[in-house]
Amino acid sequence: MDLTDLDRHGAARLPALLSLDQCAAIVALWDDPSAFRKEVVMARHGYGRGRYRYCAYPLPDPIAVLRESLYPALAAQANRWATMLGTGDIYPARHADFLARCALAGQDKPTPLLLRYEAGDWNALHQDVYGPHIFPLQVAILLSQPERDFTGGAFILTEQRPRMQSRPEVVPLGQGDAVIFPVRDRPVTGARGGPHRVQMRHGVSRLLSGVRYTLGIIFHDAA
Numbered sequence: 765m766d767l768t769d770l771d772r773h774g775a776a777r778l779p780a781l782l783s784l785d786q787c788a789a790i791v792a793l794w795d796d797p798s799a800f801r802k803e804v805v806m807a808r809h810g811y812g813r814g815r816y817r818y819c820a821y822p823l824p825d826p827i828a829v830l831r832e833s834l835y836p837a838l839a840a841q842a843n844r845w846a847t848m849l850g851t852g853d854i855y856p857a858r859h860a861d862f863l864a865r866c867a868l869a870g871q872d873k874p875t876p877l878l879l880r881y882e883a884g885d886w887n888a889l890h891q892d893v894y895g896p897h898i899f900p901l902q903v904a905i906l907l908s909q910p911e912r913d914f915t916g917g918a919f920i921l922t923e924q925r926p927r928m929q930s931r932p933e934v935v936p937l938g939q940g941d942a943v944i945f946p947v948r949d950r951p952v953t954g955a956r957g958g959p960h961r962v963q964m965r966h967g968v969s970r971l972l973s974g975v976r977y978t979l980g981i982i983f984h985d986a987a
Contacts (some may be wrong), residue, residue: 765837767944770901774923775935778903781959785794787907790826791977792919794878799824801873805886806810812967814885816980818900819876827876829861830903835935837857838901838944838983845900848951848959855899862899871895874981881917881971889922889965891948894986901918902947904966907977912976921945924953924963947982 769776771918782790793799794817801820806812819827838843839855839862839962844852866872879887892902908914921933935943945966968978 767837767841770944770946770950772840772947773933774807775921775933775943775945777937778936778944779938780940782905782940783943784939786826787905787977790824790878790979791907793824794880794977800878806885810888811890812886812888814879814881814887814968814971816877816987817949819874819878821874823874823876827979830979831861831876831983832983834903835983836860838899838903842900846953862897862983863985866895866897868956869895869897869987871897871985871987873986875984875986877982878977879976879980880881881914881968881976881978883973886917886970887968887975889920889967891965892899892980893948893981894982894984897922897984898931898947899901899983900947900949901944901980902983903942903944905942905979905981906937906939907979908975910937913939914971916970917976918969920967920969921925922965923952924965926960926962 765926767776800817802818804816806814836857842855919935923931946964949961949963952962
């Protein structure tokens with residue numbers, strides 16, 4: 765897993781992480797109420813437009829496997845960032861051990877989610893923070909094919925730089941591609957050579973046509 769672009773640009777793309785059949789299988793979960801614990805209609809909360817559904821425990825197999833298998837490499841990156849920023853945080857190598865830490869703090873609700881956008885829908889720039897225990901990286905996987913299933917709907921990151929205007933980053937994704945990005949902040953090496961913290965937010969631009977599905981994998985649970 766090449767995470768070089770996380771340090772360079774704040775996001776790393778994983779091409780073809782899922783096959784077309786795997787994407788279709790996850791999209792099909794949308795019509796299975798037993799797979800989810802909660803639905804959020806974004807317009808009701810000022811989050812944008814569209815809907816998303818949080819998965820229920822036990823997670824559907826493909827999502828559970830992704831969450832567990834992606835975690836170890838991301839934990840190593842998270843520990844390196846924690847060292848750079850001097851936070852003192854240590855993330856265990858096993859995802860189960862990190863979830864146990866979350867549960868002790870009352871964070872025991874699963875956070876992987878399936879998002880559905882239709883024409884005119886969009887997602888406001890935000891951070892997915894659900895409690896005091898935060899794993900600093902998350903993953904979004906595009907399950908639909910651009911220009912065939914939908915148009916518009918670009919994945920966007922912004923980086924709030926100290927005493928400067930925010931920097932935007934658009935990550936082009938194809939069906940089955942994933943993007944790894946910070947939940948809340950990341951270290952950036954400044955002009956004087958030392959690392960400093962920058963705030964990150966992510967969102968999706970307005971969908972022009974069609975339907976767009978995305979799987980979001982957040983590694984900390986919610987309170």
